Amino acid sequence: MRVQNKSSFGSARLFSSSSVFLPCPLELKRFSETEPQRRRARLPHHRARSFPHQRRGLSRASAFELWSILACVDSILCPLFCEQCAFGGCGRVDKQKTMILSGLLFPALWGLALGGSPSVQIGGLFPRGADQEYSAFRIGMVQFGTAEFRLTPHIDNLEVANSFAITNCFCSQFSRGVYAIFGFYDKKSVNTITSFCETLHVSFITPSFPADGLNQFVLQMRPDIKGPLISLVEYYKWEKFAYLYDSDRGLSTLQAVLDTAAERKWQVTAINVGNLKDEWKDEAYRSLFQDLENKKERRVILDCEQDKVKDIMEQVITIGRHVKGYHYIIANFGFVDGDLSKIQYGGANVSGFQIVDFDDPLVAKFDQRWEALEEKEYPGADSRIRYTSALTYDAVQVMTEAFRFLHKQRIDISRRGNNGDCLANPAVPWAQGVEIERALKQVRVDGLTGNIQFDQYGRRVNYTVNVMELKNSGPVKIGYWNEVDKMVVTKSDLFPNDTMGMENKTVVVTTILEAPYVMLKKNAELFTDNERYEGYCVDLAAEIAKHCGFKYQLRIVADGKYGARDAETKIWNGMVGELVYGKADIAVAPLTITLVREEVIDFSKPFMSLGISIMIKKPQKSKPGVFSFLDPLAYEIWMCIVFAYIGVSVVLFLVSRFSPYEWHTEEFEDGQLGPSESTNEFGIFNSLWFSLGAFMQQGCDISPRSLSGRIVGGVWWFFTLIIISSYTANLAAFLTVERMVSPIESAEDLAKQTEIAYGTLDAGSTKEFFRRSKIALFDKMWQYMKSAEPSVFVKNTVEGVLRVRKSKGKYAYLLESTMNEYIEQRKPCDTMKVGGNLDSKGYGIATPKGSALRNAVNLAVLKLNEQGLLDKLKNKWWYDKGECGSGGGDKECNINTQ
Structure with missing residues (x-):
């Protein structure tokens, strides 16, 4: 027992x-x-x-x-x-x-x-972990019980990959006298089971993948996916794609695809993903898709069960291969069984098949009963029934109908005294096994998986599967496939962009606390919902909602980031991540339009143009000193004046010495006696005095008498005239304008020095600009920033501005020019923008790929721009409320998000 x-x-x-x-x-x-x-x-x-x-x-x-x-x-x-x-x-x-x-x-x-109802012994081989399938089996036993006979199951829970365990359990159940066996197999045990069934004439009903070859006593509950898969590939007109298959499911589907590819001249890259070890599978998947990307393979078929599809899709999202331009076909019958919410808003096309139609009344009725079950008693009942569980439920119905038919026909299938031994040599087949096999194949009923009917080889025929695609709203049926009509498309609008019904939906608007775009009002705790915020983007969101006709709710991004993709995990953070992973419907914020973001989300037309600029701490005003009179002229000019003064004096001295006109005899006064002497008034000291007096525009009591001396003096006077006039003009300007000396005037000045550190926002378009730039200057700046210690990157703009203010001029912050201009006019008015913009770009309103809001928002932005409302909003929040200029307000409004 x-x-x-x-x-x-x-x-x-x-x-x-x-x-x-x-x-x-x-x-x-x-x-x-x-x-x-x-x-x-x-x-x-x-x-x-x-x-x-x-x-x-x-x-x-x-x-x-x-x-x-x-x-x-x-x-x-x-x-x-x-x-x-x-x-x-x-x-x-x-x-x-x-x-x-x-x-x-x-x-x-x-x-x-x-x-005294007769008992029909039924064997059951369930793999470990198939809780929901077993619950469906139990419910089927109760649901399809009849008055003519009773089904008595004998269940073994085992590892289906263990051939010894399969052999032991199969033989044990056969020796008990089971009439048929329901169970699962994999590639390692399928041959063992089919061999026993053929030898002993025991029918085996299975929801596992269809086995290769012709097996008389194996009843395949799962239809063949080859036909629907090839028809879907033909419908999409694929000519080059990758085929990822799990070796556990057999190779018949792959062979059919390759045969069709040879006829249609398709280029197929077949890759086996069934033998990867658990500890290495994530890295192997990432490496695999990176290789496919290098080969430009962006169309992939996943011929795997849902658990492996889930693992693969997680790595697809991790490395960013779930965006627009990629297309995946999931080659199993449980498209809605897996969790596709993370890839839902990435932009990639995802297609597949669904054999359980939850819109069918029969399925809907069962689903209601299924949801009412207690999970403790029926494990797996807390989640929607999977297609393998539905096949299990239908298998019980097939067995019941077959034995009911045999009972009505009064066919003796009893095994009293004929339990047999499966290991006997020679093997003795069960004589009535053929009758049960025929009865099973003659069953034709409607189950959870649609019409259930078999051919002479126990394979499903005349079945219909739904063709599904993943949209922003979730999985959607776009058509169906059957053996007669093949692929039939019933919904060709694959990516609707209408906004019908939007007026009844509350749109989640993600944004970021960043002055003056979005700020908390004073006493914000007194307000609720959108009324707590104010700013440029708050007003813009209200105007967009008014033009598009929807209700909205502002929600601050949790991590406080704009949005960047991690270099290792490839996962998006910030507002971009919330759009990609379906946490928000639209982003109204100072979000820069970039190529990498455009690959995963859609942007509207720019509502504001800007560029990267340099913010530094405003230099201190120069204090007057003893030598402040030298400031109007450069120190080089003063040095030239000194040398000119000395040179002119020496030349005048020499000219006077060699010219006879500068020599004269002194006459004695009456009554004085002595020898007469020749003298020269322009000695070295008198020459210096003459030059100085002329420079100061004061003159002296001596003048040159010779022609050469007068020429030298005239040239000096003309020189002093120009110098004094220039000095006076510059002095007037210095007396009326406060002079501040900036150590940095451009990006070139930053790059060629190391005393002043500079950095950007840690996750944003500015950092991405420098990282991707091929310009030598910007690449040099990026190499410095990524290797600087301590890190020059900041978490948000607030931290960046505070670092500039506290660094005493030793840190420069690179940010968008619009924010730089705004902060420059905020108290304490100690920052300034220097140089021109390093690039040209724009802010846009972002929506998920394929969103119905995209066109409506784009038209609203264009209309607001034509009406001049965008300029009015900028003047309102930048200049009308400025605090450092003539139009400044009287209240202090620092950049503070708290």
Whole structure:
């Protein structure tokens, strides 16, 4: 006797030698309620025929008496072997003895309750972790139970990749006398199972991938995906693509694609991703897609199950391959089973197939019952049913219908005394196995996966699958495929851009606290929602909403960043990340339009033009000193004047010495006697004095007498005339204008020095500009910035401005010119913009790729620009409220986001 471990399948208690469902006393109490609503609330999936007393004509009282007996058995035996009993089974794991004894008594009581209905033994091979599939199997057993016979399952939970375990469990179930086996396989065990089935004539019903070759006794619940996949590739007119396949699923689909590629002259790159180790798979996926990018392979087919598709898509998002220009086809039947929310707004096309149509009334009815189940009792019921679970549910229905047919035809398929041994040599096949195989293939019913019908080889035929595409609103059906019509497109508008219904939707507007674009009002706590904010972008968002006709809610970006992609993980942060990953509908902020951002989001026309500029601390005013009179002229000029003064004096001295006209004899006064002497008034000191007096425009009591001396003096006078006039003019300007000396005047000045550090915002377009620039000057600046210690990058503009103000002129901040001009007019008025703009760009309003808001927002921006409202808003928030100029206000409004 095998006891199913409770940890694998919730509170179910299973017995390989008897019926599997043994309720606890509390369950029996609830089951015996006479109110129909209580019964439906407990087991919403039951039909009326599912109750034992309704099957065999027992009275309600008799049936409840039998159930009470079962309750007594469990309530008596359970306390003997465990310490406590809770709802859905005992609270302790050590219950094996209780379940064994209950299992011995349960078949007799269950047969009595059913009035001796024949038992059809069904085997079950479930892989570990298939909780939801097993829950669907259990519900199918209850849902499709009949009065003619009862299905008795024998369940083994095992590792399907272990051929020894498969062999052991298969043989064990065959020796018990099972009529058919339901289960799963993979590439390692498929040959073992098909071989046993062919040899022993035991039918095997499976939702696993269709096995290669012709297997008479294997019933494939899962349709073949080759036809839909090739039709979809032809519909998209792909001629070059990559095909990523999981070797666990077989190679028949790949072979069909390659055969078609040879006929159509497609270029297919086939890559096996099924043998990657878990510890290396993430890095391997990233490396794989990087290689595909180098080869310009942007169309990819993923022939894998959903768990592997999820792993691959996570790495696709990580390296930024989920943006516009990429197209992925998921080659399985569970397109809506996986979580595609992260890739939903990236811009990439994602297509696939869905075999469970949740709009179908039959599926919708089942879905309601499924949602009402308790997750503790039915593991996996807390999430939408997967396509493999739906195939499992349908498989129970197929088996039920087949055995009902055999029962009506009164065909003897009993195995009393003929359980057999699968390892016998020679093998003895079961004689009635062919009858069951034929009955199974003749079944034709409507299930959760649509029309269920098989051909002579046990393969699904006449089935229909929906063709899906991922839109901003989620997965959308664009058509269907069947064997007769092939690919039929029912919705050709793949990327709608209308704004219908937008007036009833509240649009999430992401923005960033950055003066003067978005600021908190004083006493913001007194306001709610959008009323708490003010600024240029707040007014702009209101105008955009007015023109587009939608309601909106402002939301500050959580990480306080504009948006950049991490170089290693390739994940976007900031406002761009919120748009890419679907957390916001639109971004109204000073968001620069760049190429890398345009690849993942859409921008409107620029609402403001700007460029990168340099902000430095405003130099201190020069204080007057002893030699301040020298300031009107450069020090070089003063040095030239000194040398000219000395030179003219020496020349005048020499000229006077050699000219006879400068020599004269002194005459004595009357009464004085002595020899007469010749003298020269222009000695070296008199020459210096003459030049100085002429320079000062004061003159002296001597003058040159010779022609040569007068020429030298005239030239000197003319020189002094020009110098004094220039000095006087510059002196007047210096007396009326305060002079400030700036150490930096351009980007070239920054690049050629190391005393003054300079940096940018850590995550923004300015940093990206320098990182990608090929201009030698900007590349030199980038090399300095990325290697500087401590880091010259700042988290936000507020931090950058504070660093400029506190660095005492030793730090320059590179930012957009509009913000630079605004801060320059804010108190304490100690920053200034120097030089011209380093580039030219614009701010735009951003929306996710393919958003319905894009066109409406773009037209609104153009209209506001034509009306001149954008200029009015800039004048309002930049100059009308300036605090450092003539139009400054009287209140202090520093750059502070707190």
